[in-house]
Amino acid sequence: MSLGFCFQSSFSANPILLFAGFESIIHEFDPWFNFRATKYLVANGFYNFWDWFDDRTWHPLGRVTGGTLYPGLMVTSGVIYHALRALTIPVDIRNVCVLLAPGFSGLTAIAAYLLTNEMTPSPSAGLLAALFMGIAPGYISRSVAGSYDNEAIAIFLLVFTFYLWIKALKQGSMLWGALCALFYGYMVASWGGYAFITCLLPLHAFVLVCMGRYSTRLYVAYTTWYALGTLASMQIPFVGFLPVKTSEHMPALGIFGFLQLLAFLDYVRSAIPSRQFQTFLWLFAGAAFGLGLLGLVIATSAGFIAPWSGRFYSLFDTGYAKIHIPIIASVSEHQPTAWPAFFFDLNMLIWLFPVGVYLCFQQLADEHVFIVVYALFGSYFAGVMVRLMLTLTPVVCIAAAIAVSALLDTYLSVKSPKPEENQAVEGAEGKKAAKSGLKATNKPVVGVYTTWGKGMIVSALAVYLLLFVLHCTWVTSNAYSSPSVVLASRLPDGSQHIIDDYREAYQWLRQNTREDAKIMSWWDYGYQIGGMADRPTLVDNNTWNNTHIATVGKAMSSSEEVSYPIMRQHEVDYVLVVFGGLLGYSGDDINKFLWMVRIAEGIWPEEVSERAFFTPRGEYRVDGEATETMKNSLMYKMSYYNYNNLFPAGQAVDRMRGARLPEVGPTLSTLEEAFTSENWIIRIYKVKDLDNLGRDHSSAAAFERGHKKKKVTKKRGPRVLRVD
């Protein structure tokens, strides 16, 4: 009954907040691709989706989309869609997609309830965990309506797979192990973060073994999960043979082998006398370890096992990506987490979290070890990458729920213990306690006697819980429910003002350009252009080809003479830039520009140089003091083209960077302005065709402006003769 309430509350809290402000719309960047892929799946069927070659992205390379995505999310919504149609409920696929995340957040709450119930006998802990899970901002960022992202279903699968794992481990049951493998397979089909499970479960098993807790239960659960789960994961084309080839998956394989050895040793121990077993053990362990290490080294050096990937290195050295892989470092979600983010995303849970972990230490059964291990690693990864806050949130909710329920269970009981009874119990247990090991059990049972003390604690806790709900509601409505394609701002009188430039521009593209007009933009907007404007793009958020992205970066950061041949070669028809100078919008392309330069420099160090965009004093400027390279770059010209005309002469100001712009604005000869949105956030330029009369573009443009061609009779050098 109350679980149902939790489910309902976590489901309904979000869409209400969302629809209050905006209509049913897909958010951010990646969801637009997922939405488009889902539409393709629904329209063309599963096999066509599986073999989908997408010729409208990564022009002209195309993308083998069916083999390079995690299909779980799309297939889930496709199944829901078809199921509803089969029940004769007419539903739009868009609404299925928009509401999928809140739906799954309800399931996550249930999974959290189940997992917590495995940890503690207290019935309230599970409910609290479900409640926290439903509204914690760290998770709600991915579970609001319209956040149609892989994480939307992946977090549910993560928690549920953990629940099944604990269940399998506790019972030593092959059935639960197989179920765990099944959901693990679903998880692999849904999100690249499955590696978290792949590493955490072996780690848990390893810790248990190190604690001397090897048991046949562990053996059965782990081997069932690993064998079936690996087979399941290899069915996904994008994963393929990675589970037996890459280093990230090696721990799971290693522990699998290790458990076989342990099982064998266990058998031998039961078969031979213990003295002989001692020598046998040492010899055997040494040989196995040596052989294993040798095998690993040989396989890695021979190339059978891929070394750690760059994304993986960046998990251990936060500076690594910035130096070696700018494309990873350029994503804001891959930055190290700032400490206020923990409080912002988890609020009071963050200080309840250690209490919960401590309570787990007190009992420390196999499942509590899991929570401890999960807490440790989740915290580390959440500290390294903003995005991984998401994997930490479930364990925080569970640990905090255990802590709160322990408090409530203690202080909420109306019954006061009688001192005499207590004494009696103590007396009776005195002898027993002296024998048993742990110190904690030695102490007498302590009770709370006064009602006012109980009342104070409980009411304080209630206030905290209320504040938590307030915080969550505030964060959700302010930070996470805005779809980012629609910007909300406040007018001086406090009313809401919607800035809808993105959709205005994408709609313009949809209605005014050819069906196959290629749009060049920085990769951030690729999915949105593909989804909203339905036009082919050069690069998008699936950053599989660094060179292609660097090509776009080079075109943006070079002068027109260099960029034009690149754009011609890639058949670009329109170039789209985001400019925040008029509105003071910080997420614009000039602010991202240095990443374009860096990524281009990674491929063409001779032609693009980051240093050339800084003034001699090391400043990144856009005003009159900007370097020549900066002023001649295509990005700068496109951003500030015609911008002067908005202001009185000489008073053009970039409000984002607070810079006064030079009196004479940049000129463009190979591009012409095609569209500028209401607040100048999106500017679209058309790439000119080759000049009809064979002139270069700058002289053709000069002729158009009425400048006479300079007479070339005053040449100093030798005559240039025509040779044909």
Add this chain to the structure above:
Amino acid sequence: MRSLFSLFLFLFAAVVSAISASGNRLLVILEDVAEKTNYSKFLGDLESRGFQISFEVPKSESLALFHLGERSYDHIILFPTKAKGLGPNLTPNILVDFMNAQGNILVALTSDLPTPTSLVSLLAELDIQLPADRTGLVVDHFHYDALSSPDMHDVLLLPPPSATTRPDVKDFFGAGAGRDDDIIAFARGVGAVLGSSELLTPVLRAPRTAYSYNPKEQSEVVDDLFAAGEQLALVSAFQARNSARFTLVGSAEMLQDKWFDAEVSKVGEKKAVKTFNREFAKRVSGWTFNEIGVLRVNWIEHHLDEAGATNESNPKIYRIKNDVKYTISLSEYSWTTWNPFTLPGDDALQLEFSMLSPFHRLPLTLDAAHSSDSASAYSVSFRLPDQHGIFNFLVNYKRPFLSNVEEKNTVSVRHMAHNEWPRSFVISGAWPWIAGLGVTVAGWLAFCALWMYSAPVGGKRESKKTQ
């Protein structure tokens, strides 16, 4: 009624297309409309070929090349005018717009009058240079006409242009005129210097001994030579990327009646011969006004060239390593009819299959099965590369004097679908693994059978122990 109307329209269109491949409205700009009598034969030839000629003077109020954004004329001839400029209706920008709208222009100059500035800056845009001070005279002390200019040497006698220098270029202007007595008289004309633009081609060059000077300033001594010899182009052709044509004739006089009929005699030869000017003028104007050298792509077809495949035409998508056949049908317009296009001797028509850069560049060969008496088809069969992506079938055939052919057909080339690979039992390398599978399965079954049908021995052992 409606069908009758469309039939009429069709006939009308047929009549129109019998003249020029692109319309018959011709505008002639003269200093004075009365001057047209000087060119009566040239203009009469044009009229007899079906052009509707309108005459205007540059400064006329009613003169407008565009009406409501559409061209009012298809072709323009600009004869020499006295004024320094050409007025507000013939600015270089308007003339460039006219060419961008696929209008054709023929300009005739003369050394008697300075060239209007409007034309000079238009020519500068086309990469054609005229002598300084907008005037110049081409003379040749070895190839002049002994009858008309024994002193001034300013009437040049030239053989018709031949295609010997460029065997891959069709000979439009000098064909069939190999005889010695076919001589072009180039009277009192201006020579121009052509830049290195690939859109420019000289039609008639000056002889090696000719040079250009300014008769007003350099009558005593030629101190600063503008150009000499074959660098001086007397008649030059420009074809824009959209196939709009522009011809510069250095001597307007050579188009006049008097030189059509005149008899000339070379230096040292007593015999007087008739000039070739009339035929040459016909060919130059015919080329400029799209009567010859116009190529048309009738259709393009590509399809899967594999046994058992459905023969769908121009599919949007292929798979890697498909066999594909590409065919293009071309016609060439020649005065009145569309003829099959035949390649000049040393030339080749090529197909590129490209993504960013060409993966294939293949010569197209004549496909007689799809050719007719008005079109010739060229085709090639090939295997697509082992690379997926968005490719273009590209025929990029741009030759001097022939209108441009640039045909791009985009297709996607997809990867192998999951069920298009050969099955494992077809691959011989997979047999050991399949055998391994079979052995494992059989072994497991055998073990199970052995286990199930073995008599339990535990009881006996137990009893032994108790003993």
